[in-house]
Amino acid sequence: MMEDKIVGELSGRVTSYDRYVQSEGIPTHGAYYVEDLCNLNLGPWGRKGGNGCFINLIGSEQSTDCYVCEIGPGRSLKPEKHLYEEFIFILKGRGATSIWNEGGPKQTFEWQERSLFAIPLNAWHVHYNGQGDRPVKFVAATNAPIVLNLYHTVDFIFNNSYVFKDRYDGEQDYFNGAGKLYSLAGKSTRSWETNFVPDVGVFSLFEVKERGGGGRSIAFEMADSTMAAHISEFAVGCYKKAHRHGPGANVIIVDGEGYSVMWPEAGQRVVVPWRGGSLFVPPGRWFHQHFNTGARPARYVALKFTGSRKFPIGIKYLSSESARKGPDQIEYEDEDPGIRVLYESEMKKKGMAVNMPPY
Ligand SMILES: [Fe+2]
Structure with a gap:
């Protein structure tokens, strides 16, 4: 009872x-x-x-x-x-x-x-x-x-005594920066399996056309983790296409100057100004879009909740049902025209030229 x-x-x-x-x-x-x-x-x-x-x-x-x-x-x-x-x-x-x-x-x-x-x-x-x-x-x-x-x-x-030897067993070359390059099925992104990247600011990248903005990137598999990382860079006078996924992608700006806009399916936009040393995390299922307003390519490194081959289901894992109602990327021709108007006015203030394809 x-x-x-x-x-x-x-x-x-x-x-x-x-x-x-x-x-x-x-x-x-x-x-x-x-x-x-x-x-x-x-x-x-x-x-x-x-x-x-x-x-x-x-x-x-x-x-x-x-x-x-x-x-x-x-x-x-x-x-x-x-x-x-x-x-x-x-x-x-x-x-x-x-x-x-x-x-x-x-x-x-x-x-x-x-x-x-x-x-x-x-x-x-x-x-x-x-x-x-x-x-x-x-x-x-x-x-x-x-x-x-x-x-x-x-x-x-x-204070746990278990040793995960399958991940690390004292290999003396573990942190020497060597690695293996993989392609990713159905994508132009390349993945570098390593445990140490000496300088994220100069690491070689591969062209990725799908997200626009003259983008180049490389993904990382590190220390046999479920967490994943990637570097992305995009061109002067450009912005990337909006996209969305689950939470926990920590975007650290390595170099450059600009802003990102983040918004939920029906709600207010949040504008994030950034430069080298800034951090932001797009909330789960919020669209987000990155804009370069600087004189150099903008480069960031994203440290993510999942997305490695140990947890390849990606950060869409925590997606809501609403994801199925629409695409997870907005093509330039489908975006709110206010997006480009804002970018053009921000660039004009700085005396910079916009280098985006016409709609
Ligand atoms: Fe993202």
Whole structure:
């Protein structure tokens, strides 16, 4: 027989991941975008041994999160391992990372500004600042929200002895930047399987016509992860076609200047101004469109919830039913004419020429 005495109130709004973030005691930044990842309020982060902040933008929807971490001059962070995947992009400075499996040999590789690498699942790792006179700053995208919410025992995530040898078994060439090139069925995109990209800013790209804007890109498979990454670049005087997918694609501007527009199927547009060091995450199923207003090609790197061959179903996985009612890409001739009017007026203000095909 059920007792009718109420013993407490349940809140469906605070997740295990939220409680973990609160317990870490560092600032959290939200909203739709971060204008400058290097200019965020950070706090001392006991677990890491540096300064840091969480970034939980609206478009992440607790699929991925980001954090920024600062390593003081001549300092290192504390060693750690964890059961969530992590992609790291270096914002400022140079240094090194040591990686090892529990009881296995240690290996160390060096990185610099704009390097990208992935931490093999549950491998021990420690980051060092290689400069004695200035801090290092990096941003990491992880799938910690999914993992914390699934297991909701923080100790299990950070103190688990399982070694995923199928992902990383101490291979001494793991972080040397070598890789294998793949084509993707039905697409002109190419995929590079590697664990370390020395400089995202100069990495070679392949022409991709489908999304317009004179676009070039390359996808990455890293550390046998379910998370994925890609670099995309588009031309001066151009903007890309609008498209949409699920949440958790963290877009970090590597170089350039411009803005993106994001909107739900029926709702207000959000305009995101960006330049090198900006971050934004299009919310799930919101259309988004990228506009270059700078004098150089605009290049970004996207660190994504899924999309690797280990989770090829892509970030459409969390799509709503409404996706089936319409296309996930809007061709230029089908777009709201106000899109081009706004772009032309923004370019005129800067004295820049528009180089888009006529409708
Ligand atoms: Fe996108």
